[in-house]
Amino acid sequence: MPHIPISPALQRFRVLDLSRVRAGPTCVRMLADFGADVIRIEPPPGIDPNEAMFAADRWNGDFQNLNRNKRSLTLNLKREEGREVLRSLVEQADVVVENWRPDVKARLGVDYESLRAINPRIILASISGFGQDGPYARRPGFDQIVQGMGGLMSVTGLPGQGPVRAGLAVADSSTGLYTALGILTALLEREVSGEGQWVHASLLHAQIAMMDFQAARYLNDGDVPVQEGNDHPTSCPMGLFAANDGTFNLGAAGEGNWKRFCLVLGRQDWLDDADYATEKLRVRHRRKLNEVIQEVFREQSVAHWVDLLNAAGVPAGPVYSVPQMFEDPQVQHLQAARTVQAWQGGERTLISQPVTLTRTPAAIARTAPGWGEHTDEVLREAGYDDAAIARLHAEGVV
Missing domain, CATH: 3.40.50.10540 (Crotonobetainyl-coa:carnitine coa-transferase; domain 1)
Known part of the structure; x- marks a missing residue:
């Protein structure tokens, strides 16, 4: 035809x-x-x-x-x-x-x-x-x-x-x-x-x-990108965390997200900690910050944290297999x-x-x-x- x-x-x-x-x-x-x-x-x-x-x-x-x-x-x-x-x-x-x-x-x-x-x-x-x-x-x-x-x-x-x-x-x-x-x-x-x-x-x-921002960082700032695993190279907290039934991604980058994140978790003390006062400081003290965040996240399920964080305007999402991805209601809505x-x-x-x-x-x-x-x-x-x-x-x- x-x-x-x-x-x-x-x-x-x-x-x-x-x-x-x-x-x-x-x-x-x-x-x-x-x-x-x-x-x-x-x-x-x-x-x-x-x-x-x-x-x-x-x-x-x-x-x-x-x-x-x-x-x-x-x-x-x-x-x-x-x-x-x-x-x-x-x-x-x-x-x-x-x-x-x-x-x-x-x-x-x-x-x-x-x-x-x-x-x-x-x-x-x-x-x-x-x-x-x-x-x-x-x-x-x-x-x-x-x-x-x-x-x-x-x-x-x-x-x-x-x-x-x-x-x-x-x-x-x-x-x-x-x-x-x-x-x-x-x-x-x-x-x-x-x-x-x-x-x-x-x-x-x-x-x-x-390579976008990774390459531009090197060309303009001399910052050589390296492997960061599941952590973002320039933002924190942003990465993969474990709940009590699996893992999920958190994206609390930027001052607005950071403040909302601390408040929804009831951790005003993190906002008052001098080590976490700016994004650069949070990246510098990433290991310590990730550890205290991880202690909190182990208390509840992936679904609990994803729903709670998104309701507060903090980006978070589950980590899917390919079959799980296609089963997600938003993916199905997008056809x-x-x-x-x-x-x-x-x-x-x-x-x-x-x-x-x-x-x-x-x-x-x-x-x-x-x-x-x-x-x-x-x-x-x-x-x-x-x-x-x-x-x-x-x-x-x-």
């Missing part, structure tokens, strides 16, 4: 998705969920030696979540005929997204200058591990490698235990979101200039940007998980867009496509007749 926009927000744009793994598909999913016509272009079976990792298991939740709302076209870009098909698609497209090495782009004619010669309005979005040029430009980049090089692993974990990987793909996901923002900015600018441009982002730079009918029967439950537009919201209309499910219809839209499509199939181009 042809593309049916699921949201009017981006329905006028066509995106060719040549990316794989996580950062690129994350970027393109953002556009697809808001109605862009996304065509996922991937090699036919047997062409990519890594297809078992990137394309073969299409029913698993991760693949489904990353590639919902897209159509699929198989195309062998190692063949000139395949590259010719791609050029015909570029003529009608607004955005191309890829995550190839710079030399591969040039060899296949997917570098910006080559695409611009076909369509001056095209926006090429390139995602790499380390950048489009420079000493590491040709290095392969994976999330965990960049978590280490981007400083994240040095501040994650308990003090003294050594570097720890964050439990989610921070570099991949943030790069995808930054790239989507770059694409949308370029589309807005194109409305003024009439011209496309090259948008590129790297996992390394995105990871450094995600963070959406169930959609799958193309091969059955259903898949996917994570909804966390950004809400009140008039043109995102939606999940269909699961990830079958391998090459929409090849013929996309080719017809590009002007190929049935005989030409049959020849491309027979010759292994699609």
